[in-house]
Amino acid sequence: MKCPPFDYHAPRSQAEALALLARHGEEGKILAGGQSLVPTMAFRLARPASLIDINRIAELDTCRAEANRLRIGALARHARFERPVVPGPTGALLARAAEHIAHAPIRTRGTFCGSLAHADPASEWCCIALALGAEMRVLREGGERLVPAADWFQAVFTTALGPDELLAEASLPILGPDWRCGFAEFNRRAGDFALAMAVTALRLDVAGHVAEARIALGGVAGTPVLAREAAASLLGAPPTPDRLRAAAALAAEGFEPTEDAQVPADYRRDLVRAMTRRALEGSLAA
Amino acid sequence: MSKTPIRLTVNGLPHEVAVEPRRTLADALRDDCGLTGTHLGCEHGVCGACTVLLDGEAVRACLHFAIQADGHAIRTVEGLAAPDGSLNPLQRAFWENHGLQCGFCTPGFLMLATWMLEQPGPVDEARLRHVLSSNLCRCTGYQNILTAVRTAAQELGKWREGATPA
Incomplete structure (x- = not known):
């Protein structure tokens, strides 16, 4: 139409x-x-x-590393992230996820910040934003505020962005080489919205124990959700295959799944278990 | 609703047209510029029949307003063949490999493949399938479309052998 x-x-x-x-x-x-x-x-x-x-506003077409944050302006297109924009785990994670965003001719136009403002439950960028702790720089006439990802996603297609506000920039931490990031999603056809996805980030200490862990799930509820218990279960020990499997099982239980005729709740939980395990194992395989 | 005059460069030629803001680039190309080679299937970004190149990038012309393209360069299927009508290597490969049946999706596939083949670096089977998965063929003639683009890539020196997915 x-x-x-x-x-x-x-x-x-x-x-x-x-x-x-x-x-x-x-x-x-x-x-x-x-x-x-x-x-x-x-x-x-x-x-x-x-x-x-806003496509003719050159000052919004940015993507730069600054003070250990990757600052992504409102006009940075998905395609920009297909190759790592920064060295290390953050750039690699973004590149890994980018190829799952719709199709190539959509990625030449669609933007990172636009995805965060739209807040589709199955958005790869929204899931990564929550997992890594993105911060949104929101502008309005005569004002500016910073909103952490944890406060950004409120409901399906609903964020903290006000009607007179512009999401001018989102920033992500540039993680060091002691971090291991993983990504996995399941969809029935290439480019479709994911039925489930998992983004994982583990920091390993010098002994090889998990010192920090973040797991976010996408496409499974109204907003991306953090799997806090699953992440916490990995702390203080080496990330052995058994522990990863146990964490994935916890992730599958710790949220209220969206349910529809094609994807019953049990199936969605099973996909979350599989995606979380794949993301964790994939992040440690390299 | 009032119309705004815009200038588009389509296949190297200037077009001055007046459009309502809501007019998509696809409709402007077809109805204002008279270039009906760009097809409209779904009109909501799913099928890829309307794929054109905007400043060298493949885009869905149904998800782009013509007014946004004011001052920009567009390439459509009409710009592929030589002025005397002889087909370019990609078009010829579609012809020779039965890469079209009804032909409705063909302009979109041609422009998508044109864009892919103009990107730096070689194309392998995985990349070919990844990029072409963007567009739908209602005759489901995908295998011959893949063969056609693969053949053109080989002829243009853009092909790299790799593992072929089952």
Whole structure:
């Protein structure tokens, strides 16, 4: 179907975009890659009165390492992450996940920050943001705030972002070589939304024991969720195959799964167990 | 709804058209520029029939508003053959390998493959299948599409032998 009519604005600067957002509020919507917004409009599920196209704002097209954080601007496209943007586990994890995001011609347009703002439950970037502890830099006219990933995801397609706010940048920690990151997802066809995914990050101390552990699950509930008990179970000991299997089993029990006719809860828990185990084992195999 | 004048460069030629903001790039190419080679299947980004190159990148023309492309360069299936109509190596490979049946998906596959073959580095079987999984063929003629693109990649010196998935 064709999209409903809207007014179009193409600001050239961040300040101009924020002024437009302040003016249009609930009726205005930021257009970045448009790979989720435009289909939603074509289905007439969204009818924003105004689109504020940020694609011509050069200052948002950034992706840089700074003070041990990877700072990802609002116009950094998915395709940018297909090859590591920084050396080490963070860049490798992003590259590993990027190839699972939809298809190549979607990745040339869709953006990292757009995914976080859209907050699809099956978004790879949202799951990684929660696992690694992303921080969102949110701007509004005359104001700025930082929102940690733990407070960002509120419900399906719902985040802490206000109607007059722009997610200008998301940052991720640049993890050192003592971290092992893993990623695994399951979908029925290439490029489909994942039925389950797991992102894992383990820090090993000099003795080879797990000193820190983070496990996030995506595509299984309204928002990405942290598997806290499963992660905690790995601390203080070497990551042996038995311990990884036990942690994966804990991850499968620690959340309320989305259920539908094709994916009953038991199946989803089973997928989480398998994806968590694969992500953990894969992260340690290299 | 009022129309805004925009300038598109399509296959190297300037087009000045006036569009409503909601007009997609695909509709503008077809209905305003008269270039009906770009097909529209699903109109929501799933099928890939409308794939074109925007500033050298493969994009879904149904998920891009024409007004966003103001001042930008677009390549469509009409730009592939030589001016005298002779087919380029990729088009010829589709012809020779029965890479099309009804032909509806063909422009999208051709532009997707054009983009893939213009990327730096060689293409192997895994990359071929990964990139081409983006588009749908309603005749399900995938094997011959893969063969056609593989053949073109070999002819263009872009092919690298690797493990062939079952």
